[in-house]
Amino acid sequence: MEIVEAADGVEAMQKINSYHPDLIFMDIRLPGETGLKLTQKIKRVLPQTNIIILTNYDLPEYREAASKFAANHFLSKGVTTGDQISTIVESIIAHAGIHEKNLVNENIQNGEA
Numbered sequence: 001m002e003i004v005e006a007a008d009g010v011e012a013m014q015k016i017n018s019y020h021p022d023l024i025f026m027d028i029r030l031p032g033e034t035g036l037k038l039t040q041k042i043k044r045v046l047p048q049t050n051i052i053i054l055t056n057y058d059l060p061e062y063r064e065a066a067s068k069f070a071a072n073h074f075l076s077k078g079v080t081t082g083d084q085i086s087t088i089v090e091s092i093i094a095h096a097g098i099h100e101k102n103l104v105n106e107n108i109q110n111g112e113a
Helices: 009-019 035-045 060-068 082-096
Strands: 002-005 023-026 050-055 073-076 102-106
Touching: 002 009, 009 035, 023 035, 023 082, 035 050, 035 060, 050 060, 050 082, 060 073, 073 082
Parallel strands: 002 102, 023 050, 023 102, 050 073
Antiparallel strands: none
């Protein structure tokens, strides 16, 4: 298993194009581009990639956009536990039959976490 992080949307897309990850953790607010728009871009080129939006910004309009842009899960940082995240990740891995997992962590720490 390999975990890769990116500082912004541009770097994330470069790494995503190189690694073709099975799973991405995405925040809503990113330097230079929203995580929702980045999710839309990723799903256009890698529709099979699972994207989990993990954010402090649990607003109905963000949930709607995440669904529209085909994010697989939308989780609130303030409510979701580590065990819940682990269960979702294990389910994704089991369902996809992922043996060699590539994970991209696009969870940017910008003082709002």
